[in-house]
Amino acid sequence: MLLRPATGLRGVYWLELAGEEDAFAAREAAVAATGVELLAPGVARAGSVGGGGDVGDREGPVRRLAYTRAAHEAIARTDADIDAAAAVLDAAPLDRSGTVAVRARNVRNTADVSTSAAERELGGVLVDRGFDVDLDDPDHVLRALFTAGERDDHDAVPGADGGEASVCALGWVAVEAARDFAPKPTDRPFFQPGSMAPADARAYVNLAGAAPGRTLLDPMCGTGGLPLEAGLVGSNAVACDAQAKMVRGTRENLRKYVGGGDGGDADSPDWHVARGDATALPLRDDAVDGVAFDAPYGRQSKIARHELADLVGGALAEAARVAPRAVMVADRDWRREARAAGWAVDAVFERRVHRSLTRHVLVLDRA
Structure with a gap:
């Protein structure tokens, strides 16, 4: 056995990550959970989720995440092996009553495990412990995540050390991500080539601090993908x-999918969109809670009045004036300019989009 089994894990959650970039997913999850640590491909551990209150609240932080599928209340953890999983489940305290179902997943097919066999074996353990099985409408769902292989390697994410892992994480499903993104860019009323995928836009605004009651700024909004996702999670959005x-x-996209704004529905998040210069924002100091923007990609974008370096440097300086936190996305590394503008670089991610584009993501805190 490679891993010392753990049972009775009170106050611990397993995060079932989405996508292929675990370090990035774990970093996004850290806005909705405490003590996030990468355990194995596709799985992280957290100390608490939801920022307090009812974890099942539909508007809870975990539900707003882009690259987390679900959070599960931890029962036990062992190697990625069915017999080992059955043994720790049999030994674990189970503070539930009612009907149950087992749902197993072989994360990215990394483990030598049959999920159907795992569901039968673990379901048998639960039946032996007095539970009734209801596959259609159970009171509780036991999630069994089997995963093996190398963890991501990233210095800004706890547990992302590049080490080998073999893990089965057992937990009760607590909250699932809503994945209520805007439609893909080509299906929106207004579209331009090169628009960002909605899941990516959601992740970036989450990293910038988007949440109900907060205000997020995008000073280079383009077709509005970032303010659109900010509005969908309940933030007030300011864009230019x-x-x-x-x-x-x-404006057209926000009216279609967020509603409200510019004197509209009072029950919807507020938003304001105006023509403006990102290097000279018409906003007071500390006017917003966070900034997220996708910088022009040089030759592919129209840049009004500025050279690219001047535009980016000026936009970073203005962002530092109006907000304590920012997320910048670009086709190159602008760390030097970010530091010169008054930012401390919290994390950097390189995310491959296709053969000719890698997005450089800077997560910035005001220095």
Whole structure:
């Protein structure tokens, strides 16, 4: 046995990550959970989730995440082996009553495990312990995550050390991500080539601090993907762009999917979109809670009035004036300019989009 079995894990959650970039997913999850630590491919550990209150609240922080599938109340942890999983489940305290179902997953097919065999074996353990099985409408779902292989390696994420792992994490499903993103860019009223995927936009605004009651700024909004996701999680959104057509298009998309804004429905998040210069924002100091923006990609974008380096440096300086936190996405590394503008670099991620584009993501805190 490679891993010392653990049972009775009170106050611990397993995070079932989405996508292929675990370090990035774990870093996003840290906005909705405490003590996030990468355990194995596709699985992280957390000390608490939801920021307090009812973890099942639909508007809870975990439900807003882009790259976390679900959070599970931990029961036990052992090697990625069915017999080992059955043994720790049999020994674990189970503070539940009612009907149950078992749902097993072989994360990215990394473990030498049959999920159907795992469900039968673990279901048998639960039946032996007095539970009734209801596969259609159970009171509780036991999630069994089998995963093996190398963890991601990233210096800004606890547990992302590149080491080998073999893990079965057993837990009761506590909360699942809503995955209520905007439609893909090509299905929106206003679209331009090169628009960001909605899951990515959601992750970036989450990292910038988007949440109900907070205000997020995008000073280079383009087609509005970032403010759109900010509005969908309940944030008030402020956006501007140098091009009038982008301003009109962003307003159209926000009206369609967020509602409210500019004197609209009072029950929807507020939003404001205007034509403006990211290097000279018409906002007071500390006007917003966070900034997220996708910087122009040089040759592929129209840049009004500025050279690219001047535009990015000026936008970073203005962002540091109006907010304590920012997430910048670009086609190159702008760390030097970020530090010169008054930011401390909290984390850097390189995310491959396709052969000719890797996005550089800077997570920034005001120095």
